[in-house]
Amino acid sequence: MRLSMTSKIGLWVTTALTLAFIYVPILVVVLNSFSTSRTLSWPPPGFTTEWWGKALTNAGALSAISTSLIVAAASTVIALLLGTALSFALHRFSFFGKSTVNLLVVLPIALPGIVTGIALNNAFRTMLDMQLGWFTIIVAHATFCVVTVFNNVFARLRRVGTSLEEASSDLGAGIWTTFRLVTFPQIRSALFAGGLLSFALSFDEIIVTTFTAGSGVQTLPIFILDNMFRPNQAPIVAVVAVVMILIAIVPIYIAQRLTTTDNR
Amino acid sequence: MTTVSSSAPDRVGESPVRASLARRGSVFLYRHAKVRLALLLSAPLFWLGLVYIAALVALLITAFWTVDSFTGEIIIEWNITNITKVVGDALYHAVTLRTVGAALLVTAIDIVIALPIAFFMAKVASRGVQRALVIAILMPLWASYLVKAYAWRSILAQDGIIDWMFGPLGGSSPGYGFEGAVLTLAYLWLPFVILPIYTALERVPDSLLDASSDLGAKTGSTFRHIVLPLIVPGIIAGSIFSFSLTLGDYIAVKIVGGATQMLGTLVYSNVGVANNLPLAAAISLIPLAIIFVYLGAVRRTGALNNL
Numbered sequence: 174m175r176l177s178m179t180s181k182i183g184l185w186v187t188t189a190l191t192l193a194f195i196y197v198p199i200l201v202v203v204l205n206s207f208s209t210s211r212t213l214s215w216p217p218p219g220f221t222t223e224w225w226g227k228a229l230t231n232a233g234a235l236s237a238i239s240t241s242l243i244v245a246a247a248s249t250v251i252a253l254l255l256g257t258a259l260s261f262a263l264h265r266f267s268f269f270g271k272s273t274v275n276l277l278v279v280l281p282i283a284l285p286g287i288v289t290g291i292a293l294n295n296a297f298r299t300m301l302d303m304q305l306g307w308f309t310i311i312v313a314h315a316t317f318c319v320v321t322v323f324n325n326v327f328a329r330l331r332r333v334g335t336s337l338e339e340a341s342s343d344l345g346a347g348i349w350t351t352f353r354l355v356t357f358p359q360i361r362s363a364l365f366a367g368g369l370l371s372f373a374l375s376f377d378e379i380i381v382t383t384f385t386a387g388s389g390v391q392t393l394p395i396f397i398l399d400n401m402f403r404p405n406q407a408p409i410v411a412v413v414a415v416v417m418i419l420i421a422i423v424p425i426y427i428a429q430r431l432t433t434t435d436n437r
Numbered sequence: 438m439t440t441v442s443s444s445a446p447d448r449v450g451e452s453p454v455r456a457s458l459a460r461r462g463s464v465f466l467y468r469h470a471k472v473r474l475a476l477l478l479s480a481p482l483f484w485l486g487l488v489y490i491a492a493l494v495a496l497l498i499t500a501f502w503t504v505d506s507f508t509g510e511i512i513i514e515w516n517i518t519n520i521t522k523v524v525g526d527a528l529y530h531a532v533t534l535r536t537v538g539a540a541l542l543v544t545a546i547d548i549v550i551a552l553p554i555a556f557f558m559a560k561v562a563s564r565g566v567q568r569a570l571v572i573a574i575l576m577p578l579w580a581s582y583l584v585k586a587y588a589w590r591s592i593l594a595q596d597g598i599i600d601w602m603f604g605p606l607g608g609s610s611p612g613y614g615f616e617g618a619v620l621t622l623a624y625l626w627l628p629f630v631i632l633p634i635y636t637a638l639e640r641v642p643d644s645l646l647d648a649s650s651d652l653g654a655k656t657g658s659t660f661r662h663i664v665l666p667l668i669v670p671g672i673i674a675g676s677i678f679s680f681s682l683t684l685g686d687y688i689a690v691k692i693v694g695g696a697t698q699m700l701g702t703l704v705y706s707n708v709g710v711a712n713n714l715p716l717a718a719a720i721s722l723i724p725l726a727i728i729f730v731y732l733g734a735v736r737r738t739g740a741l742n743n744l
Contacts, residue, residue: 176561176656177655177656180656181561183553184553184556184557184561185557187553187554187557188553188554188557188558188570191550191553191554192554192570192573194550194624194627195573195574195577195624195627195628196577197592197598198585198588198589198592198624199577199580199584199585199588201588201591201592201598202584202587202588202591205591212594212596213590213591213594213596213597214594214595214596214597215591215594215596215597215598215600215601216598216601251484254480255480255481255484255485256481258476258477258478258480258481259477259478259481261477262474262477262478262481265473265474266470266473266474266477268474274478274482277482277485277486277489277490278481278485280485280489281485281489283681284681284685284725284728285681285682285684285685285686285701285724285725285728286685286686287685287686287687287701287704287705287721287724288493288496288685288721288724288725289489291496291704291708291714291717291718291721292489292492292493292495292496292721293488293489293492294708294714295492295495295496295499295714295718296488296491296492296495296496298714299495299499299511299714300491300492300495312488315484316484316485316488316489319481319484319485342467347459347460347463347464347467348462348463348466348467349459349462349463350463377581377582377583379582379583379688380685380686380687380688383688383705384708394581394583397583397584397587398583398688398692401587401590401692407591410587411587411591414581414583414584414587414588417581417583417584418580418581418584421580421581422576422580425576426576429572429575
């Protein structure tokens with residue numbers, strides 16, 4: 174589109190400002206994790222790696238990281254099984270209530286986290302009389318992680334079609350052999366990408382987690398939230414926050430690379 | 438597909454009995470599509486139906502129960518005390534209005550920020566810049582929500598970066614409160630608003646814009662009369678995210694909102710401190726109802742197909 178010079182410059186400037194608006198806060202956290210100040214004052218009076226050393230030997234932070242890793246891994250495994258089964262069912266079959274099932278998958282992330290959180294909290298505590306803990310967090314996380322796996326695998330199934338599988342069974346391969354040697358290799362990278370996204374989603378989640386974790390289990394986001402309001406913990410929280418960005422961004426980046434190279 | 442050639446040696450080691458069982462299962466499943474479907478659907482439906490739908494229904498039911506004020510135990514007795522309290526009490530009116538106001542403000546701020554950058558990405562930038570910008574917008578979408586809210590806690594802090602930047606000009610940080618919460622929420626949901634608007638703009642054919650300017654329209658009027666009407670569904674799709682996510686938020690409000698009360702914080706304090714799940718359930722029906730009204734209102738525009 175032809176634009177006047179002024180509007181072009183105007184657009185460039187607004188775009189640059191918007192990007193700054195998006196990235197400056199994240200940069201501030203990274204810089205604060207190296208600041209010598211114990212409060213959040215700006216600009217940092219000096220730089221130190223002291224907090225990184227302290228945070229990386231902090232028992233609470235370390236156990237929170239391993240808790241988060243276990244929860245994310247367990248809910249990803251469940252999400253992979255359920256999400257893959259669902260995407261095959263919705264792609265290969267047409268049946269009564271198909272669109273309802275489709276809606277059902279999206280619902281846990283479409284509704285506000287607080288509704289999902291309190292609904293599960295209420296179901297576990299009041300209805301089933303259960304103690305909140307590992308089991309309840311993993312069940313809750315798996316519930317909203319199903320959709321990421323489903324989206325990835327369903328998109329892949331739609332793209333690869335069924336002709337190779339038909340060829341395989343025409344040549345005499347049974348269902349298992351066809352799945353192992355034809356279908357699985359075709360969806361392998363979609364499973365991996367969906368699994369990574371679901372892992373990152375679970376690793377970051379805070380709203381549903383606060384309602385389903387109880388007091389015994391502390392995930393990394395809950396650790397950050399608990400320590401955020403304590404005086405003088407600011408630098409350690411900043412370090413853990415940076416670690417959290419890294420742990421979440423790396424799998425996302427790999428997943429993005431996987432899906433874009435596949436689509437070429 | 439090179440792995441296919443290795444299939445023959447695989448079968449050699451298997452015992453004939455196991456192989457024939459697997460084979461029979463395979464033949465049976467191949468012939469019975471309905472059994473295949475049932476096997477695929479049973480586990481996920483069991484999970485989503487039992488865990489999620491049952492939980493939502495239970496939430497609705499709990500809203501009609503009460504809590505014994507002495508023991509803190511839930512009394513299973515049908516009444517509408519909580520509902521009338523939530524509908525009638527002035528506190529809930531004020532908080533609901535404040536929350537809806539915040540959601541509308543956040544949505545408006547996000548749309549105003551999103552329109553120029555989305556237009557630039559879709560219609561002005563070269564292919565390479567466009568791709569880089571999409572990634573630049575997507576990456577923070579995945580950076581932890583909590584970390585971003587925490588970032589705003591440091592930005593809005595006393596002697597924080599806002600005070601440092603605007604202090605010399607006589608300005609100061611709004612501090613932790615309603616304004617801080619609105620700013621932070623607008624920041625949090627911005628990528629969710631940019632992306633659908635960008636997708637909608639991508640679909641607007643360039644020839645329309647050229648025709649408009651050939652006919653003498655200035656950039657501003659082309660945008661108002663040609664582009665804007667075409668991307669309304671995209672804008673609404675984005676607004677659904679910012680609106681509904683703001684209605685349900687309580688963590689960011691807790692972190693940067695100071696003492697500001699929103700529907701989310703009320704729900705949370707009733708689950709935790711006050712230990713009154715039935716009341717919390719009743720309160721949580723307010724954002725749910727508002728979202729369904731909103732979704733119903735925008736359904737006619739076709740925006741839901743743009744999600």
